[in-house]
Amino acid sequence: MEHSMEKERERKIKMEEPSKKSVPILPWMRSPIDVSIYEDCPLETLPCLDSRLKAPLQSMGISSLFPVQVAVWQETVGPGSFERDVCINSPTGSGKTLAYALPIVQTLSKRAVRCLRALVVLPTRDLALQVKEVFAAIAPAAGLSVGLAVGQSSIADEIAELIKRPKLEAGICYDPEDISQELQSAVDILVATPGRLMDHINSTKGFTLEHLCYLVVDETDRLLREAYQAWLPTVLQLTRPNHESHFPCVNTFLPSTFGSLKTIRRRGVERGFKDKPYPRLVKMVLSATLTQDPSKLAQLYLHHPLFLTTGESRYKLPEKLESYKLMCESKLKPLYLVALLKSLGGEKCIVFTSSVESTHRLCTLLNFFDDLKIKVKEYSGLQRQSVRSKTLKAFREGEIQVLVSSDAMTRGMDVEGVRNVINYDMPPYIKTYIHRAGRTARAGQTGRCFTLLRKVEVKRFKKQLQKAETNSCPVHTLSSELIESHHPIYLSALEKLKDTIESEASRKRKIGFKYSKMGKGK
């Protein structure tokens, strides 16, 4: 039974994942710029770099730019002059965030008046917070202000951060009904998640994308997979010249006092812009596993896109990543995991499971192993944002050594010092493997990824890794004494887990019952 299910799954995956040899359908994807021909470039020799940006970069520990950053710099600030939209497919941890953040900050540093000119969209709050930190580290040195729209604070607080009300001058009387006329953006750059972005587009007075020059779609394949209230067509519509907006309320609030500040998009005759709006909205799209699906990429309306990728293979793992497999019986998986964690001696580690439920169960179980002496916490989409943020902070600071996580939350997560990633459940796709494993071996560091495998999964896992041109995945063995030594605790931990899960379920039932009674009483 299990075997036939595996076969069915394998068949499905084959259908969903094109082989690594597949040639991209889109012509512009067939002649990419290979980022690996570039070398690190010290800040001192980086052409055109605004001298004000050197100090903040150095205090971030950056003394030279990584290859992908040099390549993007060439195509944006350098001779490429942002003439083409840029699509970047570069491994996890290769520095994609700074690859777009630095050119945007550098270019906007010459702006005369403040208005919202760059929008960066990310799929999750945690990622948006992380990216905002990068902008916030460099932008103020160039006199630029960065905002965040993720729904972390109340919408009123967010509006107060994003929209500035000019001080009333003595003797001038404003019509309070017409206050929208006086609203201005308080930020030059906005980092947002799609949902909150749409809230501001639809209802925040004074929020306008009229002056937008740069749109970054980070983790593109993830963002294009879900419509998120049609955020992309909406943004593109609102940044088109003389758009006839779907959103009358947005038109109503376009601040007429901006007059001279307006980014007037007109039909261009400049090179490459014939009959296209100019200045056009420059788009930068990025991922470690960029989609090659023409219908998905078509949604972005890219302008003469330039494809930057690393090497020939579509999927690439970080150079200093070591992959290992650990053979184990299904029933004893937790025991193998405990032995592995113990052998890693408290090094920072992320354990991936296949779902939020198994994340919760596994984390609860691990915490019953008193002799593990490692702080283990759960990190999943089931938790409240505040809980997740607290956990992430403690993990960053080293108070927690092991995070047990589901996939949804981990794309792009950048935590220093993660030495190991463990796939407790085998990743279903090579893309998943890449994003999970990519939490380690970042920024040229070394790292290890262990995958716990049942016999029946071995063949499929091998095929999966071949898609990333990786044949090297030796078996990692653990001493049987080490595994056996945890067996008695394992049995009692399983009992405790059963009790905990039952009492959690009955608590949930009671709460549900209480609410249904309250509903009836209304």
Ligand SMILES: Nc1ncnc2c1ncn2[C@@H]1O[C@H](COP(=O)(O)OP(=O)(O)OP(=O)(O)O)[C@@H](O)[C@H]1O
């Ligand atoms: N030029 C640089 N010098 C030193 N460290 C850098 C440099 N650029 C980026 N880093 C560091 O490398 C790490 C990875 O960067 P970043 O998060 O941008 O990677 P990424 O390519 O976006 O990865 P992912 O695909 O997983 O999102 C970060 O900790 C960042 O601070």
